Amino acid sequence: MEVGAPTSLKRVAIARLLVTLTTGALTVFAGQGPAVDSPEDYAGRRIATIEFQPPDQPLLAEKLEEITPLAVNQILRLSEVTAAIDRLWLTGRYSDLAVRAQPVGDDAVILRFVTEPAWFISAVRARGVPEPPNRGRLENTTRLELGTRFNEEKLQTALGNLYSLLRADGFYEAVISHELQRRPATQEIDITFRVNAGPRARFATPIVTGSPGRPAGEVASMAGWERFWFLPGYKHVKQARVRRGLGRIRTAYQKDQRLMARVTLEKMHYDPASQTATPTIHVEEGPQVEITTVGAGVSKRKLRELVPVFHEQTVDRDLLLEGARNIVDYLQEQGYFRAQADFRQEALSADHMRIVYIIERGPRYRVARVEVAGNRYFDDQSIEERLSIREAGFLRFRHGLFSEQHLRQDTEAITNLYRANGFLDVEVNTIVDENYLGRSSELAVSFQIDEGPQWLVESLDLQGVRPENREAVLALLQSAPGQPFSDFNIAIDRESVLNYYHNNGYPEAEFVSSAERAAGRRRGLLRYEVREGRRQDVRDVLIGGLETTRPELVHNRILLEPGDPLSLLDMIRGQQRLYDLGVFSKVEAAVQNPEGISRNKFVQYQLEEARKYSVRVGAGAQIARIGTGRVDLTQPVGDPGFSPRLSFDVTRFNFRGLGHSIGMQARVSNLQRRGLLTYGVPHFRGNEAFNLSFTGLYDDSRDVRTFAARRREGTVQLGQRLSRANALQYRFTYRRVSVTDVQINPQLIPILTQPARIGLASVSFVQDRRDNPTDATRGIFTTLDGGLSSKVFGSQTDFFRPVVSNATYHAVGEDVTFARHVTFGWINNFGGAEIPLPERFFSGGGVSNRAFPVNQAGPRDLVTGFPIGGNAVLNFQNELRFPLILGNVRGVLFHDFGNVFSDLGSVSFRVRQRDITDFNYMIHGVGFGIRYGTPIGPLRVDLAYAINPPRFFGFQGTREQLLFCGTPNPPANINCPANLQTVQRLSHFQFHISIGQAF
Numbered sequence: 001m002e003v004g005a006p007t008s009l010k011r012v013a014i015a016r017l018l019v020t021l022t023t024g025a026l027t028v029f030a031g032q033g034p035a036v037d038s039p040e041d042y043a044g045r046r047i048a049t050i051e052f053q054p055p056d057q058p059l060l061a062e063k064l065e066e067i068t069p070l071a072v073n074q075i076l077r078l079s080e081v082t083a084a085i086d087r088l089w090l091t092g093r094y095s096d097l098a099v100r101a102q103p104v105g106d107d108a109v110i111l112r113f114v115t116e117p118a119w120f121i122s123a124v125r126a127r128g129v130p131e132p133p134n135r136g137r138l139e140n141t142t143r144l145e146l147g148t149r150f151n152e153e154k155l156q157t158a159l160g161n162l163y164s165l166l167r168a169d170g171f172y173e174a175v176i177s178h179e180l181q182r183r184p185a186t187q188e189i190d191i192t193f194r195v196n197a198g199p200r201a202r203f204a205t206p207i208v209t210g211s212p213g214r215p216a217g218e219v220a221s222m223a224g225w226e227r228f229w230f231l232p233g234y235k236h237v238k239q240a241r242v243r244r245g246l247g248r249i250r251t252a253y254q255k256d257q258r259l260m261a262r263v264t265l266e267k268m269h270y271d272p273a274s275q276t277a278t279p280t281i282h283v284e285e286g287p288q289v290e291i292t293t294v295g296a297g298v299s300k301r302k303l304r305e306l307v308p309v310f311h312e313q314t315v316d317r318d319l320l321l322e323g324a325r326n327i328v329d330y331l332q333e334q335g336y337f338r339a340q341a342d343f344r345q346e347a348l349s350a351d352h353m354r355i356v357y358i359i360e361r362g363p364r365y366r367v368a369r370v371e372v373a374g375n376r377y378f379d380d381q382s383i384e385e386r387l388s389i390r391e392a393g394f395l396r397f398r399h400g401l402f403s404e405q406h407l408r409q410d411t412e413a414i415t416n417l418y419r420a421n422g423f424l425d426v427e428v429n430t431i432v433d434e435n436y437l438g439r440s441s442e443l444a445v446s447f448q449i450d451e452g453p454q455w456l457v458e459s460l461d462l463q464g465v466r467p468e469n470r471e472a473v474l475a476l477l478q479s480a481p482g483q484p485f486s487d488f489n490i491a492i493d494r495e496s497v498l499n500y501y502h503n504n505g506y507p508e509a510e511f512v513s514s515a516e517r518a519a520g521r522r523r524g525l526l527r528y529e530v531r532e533g534r535r536q537d538v539r540d541v542l543i544g545g546l547e548t549t550r551p552e553l554v555h556n557r558i559l560l561e562p563g564d565p566l567s568l569l570d571m572i573r574g575q576q577r578l579y580d581l582g583v584f585s586k587v588e589a590a591v592q593n594p595e596g597i598s599r600n601k602f603v604q605y606q607l608e609e610a611r612k613y614s615v616r617v618g619a620g621a622q623i624a625r626i627g628t629g630r631v632d633l634t635q636p637v638g639d640p641g642f643s644p645r646l647s648f649d650v651t652r653f654n655f656r657g658l659g660h661s662i663g664m665q666a667r668v669s670n671l672q673r674r675g676l677l678t679y680g681v682p683h684f685r686g687n688e689a690f691n692l693s694f695t696g697l698y699d700d701s702r703d704v705r706t707f708a709a710r711r712r713e714g715t716v717q718l719g720q721r722l723s724r725a726n727a728l729q730y731r732f733t734y735r736r737v738s739v740t741d742v743q744i745n746p747q748l749i750p751i752l753t754q755p756a757r758i759g760l761a762s763v764s765f766v767q768d769r770r771d772n773p774t775d776a777t778r779g780i781f782t783t784l785d786g787g788l789s790s791k792v793f794g795s796q797t798d799f800f801r802p803v804v805s806n807a808t809y810h811a812v813g814e815d816v817t818f819a820r821h822v823t824f825g826w827i828n829n830f831g832g833a834e835i836p837l838p839e840r841f842f843s844g845g846g847v848s849n850r851a852f853p854v855n856q857a858g859p860r861d862l863v864t865g866f867p868i869g870g871n872a873v874l875n876f877q878n879e880l881r882f883p884l885i886l887g888n889v890r891g892v893l894f895h896d897f898g899n900v901f902s903d904l905g906s907v908s909f910r911v912r913q914r915d916i917t918d919f920n921y922m923i924h925g926v927g928f929g930i931r932y933g934t935p936i937g938p939l940r941v942d943l944a945y946a947i948n949p950p951r952f953f954g955f956q957g958t959r960e961q962l963l964f965c966g967t968p969n970p971p972a973n974i975n976c977p978a979n980l981q982t983v984q985r986l987s988h989f990q991f992h993i994s995i996g997q998a999f
Contacts, residue, residue, distance in 0.1 A: 042103060044075060045108060048072065076109055091597055098115075138193070147593065170238060175195075187592075190544070213283075246263050253285055298357075306326040370391050428450075464529050469501075502569075513527070536601055537566060553658060557574060557580075585610035587607055589605050591604070612652060613651070636865035645667065647665070660681050664677055679695075689721045690718060693715075715731060734758070776807075777811060823898075825872065848875050850925050925990070944990045952983075961975070
């Protein structure tokens with residue numbers, strides 16, 4: 001018997017209840033019907049025992065006693081048997097019930113409840129089909145929902161849906177079998193559909209019917225179902241390919257102004273012999289529809305955007321009126337606030353229609369001022385942020401935004417704001433001055449607010465709430481005594497109270513409110529009545545679908561335990577926590593038997609594990625003034641270079657079923673060779689606030705022109721999430737760094753280029769309050785990092801390195817953002833030994849100071865001019881980001897200034913270079929950039945002009961001359977001219993190309 005809503009279930013149960021008195025037993029059936037024998041009445045006898053067959057019942061023993069109104073030694077009454085059957089049926093956990101009475105002696109009877117359990121859907125799997133359709137689509141199309149009752153009718157419907165989907169994707173010979181696996185203890189049933197897909201059909205030559213207005217072959221070829229020109233025949237049938245083909249045909253007719261063309265697929269006829277499907281396409285080309293404007297010009301491209309006839313492929317009055325409204329809105333954005341548009345239809349011939357939009361633009365205005373007056377309860381900003389009328393701006397809404405419709409909307413918005421806060425008599429009047437300050441082209445809008453008195457809640461009578469819930473419910477209410485009295489707050493109270501009850505195991509809770517107004521006192525009298533209904537608890541949590549994942553990993557993420565109130569919120573939060581593990585591609589959560597009236601419910605989680613391996617191969621390029629990795633002493637800055645890059649990543653997820661990940665990453669270019677091994681523990685020791693990672697790194701790079709660095713490194717990091725925005729990272733790194741191909745004064749080589757072992761303990765604090773990490777428009781992003789290198793950690797040099805970074809983002813009007821970023825770092829060398837070159841600060845380039853090429857800021861070797869880094873860095877970046885072309889291309893005006901300094905005491909805000917050996921001053925750069933939005937972040941192109949670039953000595957000789965010239969006895973084969981040094985300067989112009997914002 002199908003379980004519906006409790007009330008309908010009760011009617012069905014009673015209607016089907018059949019009672020007979022038999023010679024051997026009193027039998028009461030619900031569902032299948034009785035067996036009929038000679039009658040004999042056992043009513044009035046004493047009940048000796050009550051038995052259930054089978055002994056293992058879907059309901060717990062105490063629940064059975066609670067539900068059935070029968071007891072041992074009680075007199076048998078037919079009405080009580082009927083009530084017991086009725087109540088058992090309403091639990092929804094039985095598919096068939098029978099009660100049999102067996103006499104014992106002269107005055108007693110044994111009652112036996114013979115039951116058949118109902119089954120509830122758990123896992124639904126589909127196997128054996130090559131994509132498309134994918135497995136998810138197959139399983140979803142069955143419409144077999146987790147936790148709902150299973151029956152044969154649903155199974156047959158699911159099979160029909162599967163066959164339809166398979167035929168749509170070309171599998172006309174598919175055969176589907178199914179397997180049912182039952183788990184009696186929890187009444188779950190797993191359904192597996194095994195599909196023998198057979199061959200995928202190919203298209204045959206389409207049949208074109210109707211009035212296409214052109215040859216059938218031409219229409220058929222528009223669909224693009226034929227294979228490439230050198231391959232005969234047609235492509236395989238796929239549902240998406242069919243849709244695209246029909247869309248191509250419609251598009252072709254639209255290009256010929258056949259906007260009312262109808263293209264439909266009537267049928268697909270499959271021929272088993274040739275394994276081909278012949279589409280029958282019905283085409284009605286319809287008349288040509290020409291859409292033009294008079295009175296004001298609107299481009300054809302813009303008309304296609306504004307008039308929905310082009311998209312809906314039909315011409316009716318409603319769509320034409322919508323087009324007129326869209327045209328008016330478009331003109332109002334251009335400043336024609338009094339614009340009007342109408343249309344007329346002209347039949348030029350039986351096959352040609354013209355639609356003419358008659359446009360009156362009217363005078364062009366500029367919204368010079370929007371003001372609010374009379375408001376005392378709310379400040380101006382609280383009201384203005386709700387207005388759609390806009391003052392003229394520099395970049396967007398250059399003429400402002402105004403219309404009668406916007407005026408009505410804004411008046412209504414202000415009125416609703418006040419009424420929601422108890423000002424029931426508020427009045428909002430508007431004044432529009434079309435000759436503002438005597439200028440006929442300027443317009444001012446004033447909203448005059450008469451607030452009136454504020455109504456407050458005088459009393460609140462809360463009924464129907466149990467004592468244990470009362471305090472929590474009262475804390476949720478907006479309409480407490482003394483608070484604003486409004487229908488809006490009452491609606492919020494209703495939603496808050498019902499959410500509380502639904503999330504605490506009361507799915508049947510109801511909320512009724514009534515309100516009276518005491519006009520003389522401006523007070524409201526409220527009465528809330530809550531009908532809580534019965535509380536439902538969690539009987540148990542059932543988890544299915546695990547193959548590799550360990551069960552304890554899942555249980556630790558689920559917030560519900562047996563005996564807890566059935567909270568839908570906690571059920572959904574548990575679902576999200578499981579998704580956050582990153583090891584499941586699908587997590588379904590549901591209440592088993594949701595319509596049944598039993599108080600104890602199973603909660604089901606059905607999981608689908610994601611792919612265990614991820615393999616990514618990528619190719620890219622770096623374009624910058626860093627050269628191409630070749631050694632050239634004459635170019636310390638580097639020529640503009642193109643560096644191709646290959647990447648290969650392999651990640652194993654859910655390692656050992658613990659949710660851990662292990663991965664390998666490789667990067668290869670002529671500037672860098674890098675290998676990275678990682679092991680990640682996302683929720684360390686089951687705590688979501690902590691994550692642990694181990695990293696091994698090999699890096700051989702030449703991103704600094706001065707040297708090539710080789711780094712072997714191991715890192716262990718413990719991350720702690722303090723809140724949604726704040727996090728800490730505790731990290732220890734041990735690495736060995738060596739340098740080669742050094743392009744600096746030989747006298748510095750023993751000091752700066754010796755191999756070094758670095759043991760570095762560090763702590764980082766990260767605060768991220770940005771609205772969008774890849775392209776922020778508001779918020780703040782701060783990082784504080786302190787690292788200590790000491791001989792205690794096995795390091796060969798002792799230093800302390802704090803680095804602070806802060807970025808803020810501010811909205812300036814509509815779609816304009818002002819962003820600023822500052823970075824400060826310092827290396828405190830307390831061990832005496834020089835800091836090796838790879839450990840120093842290097843800066844400059846697209847993400848630090850765009851006045852420099854990449855890593856070209858700061859001190860330089862006084863002989864060769866190559867950068868040697870510094871012990872302090874200070875950089876400031878400022879950007880104004882604004883829309884440029886349409887919505888996907890934005891512009892940036894920027895000003896960067898800063899530098900790398902020799903040490904902390906050398907940090908200076910000077911803007912002039914004292915002499916050719918002075919690099920401790922601020923370098924300023926200004927420029928313009930373009931951002932093009934992509935799914936992985938904006939593509940960035942920046943052109944910078946350095947206002948005060950440094951001069952420096954360069955070296956115009958060979959490496960041998962650098963090593964030996966200037967020594968007491970250079971080799972005879974080395975030519976040592978009198979002066980190998982020249983004066984060079986960084987270029988004023990720099991360019992940078994990359995993905996992502998500068999900060």
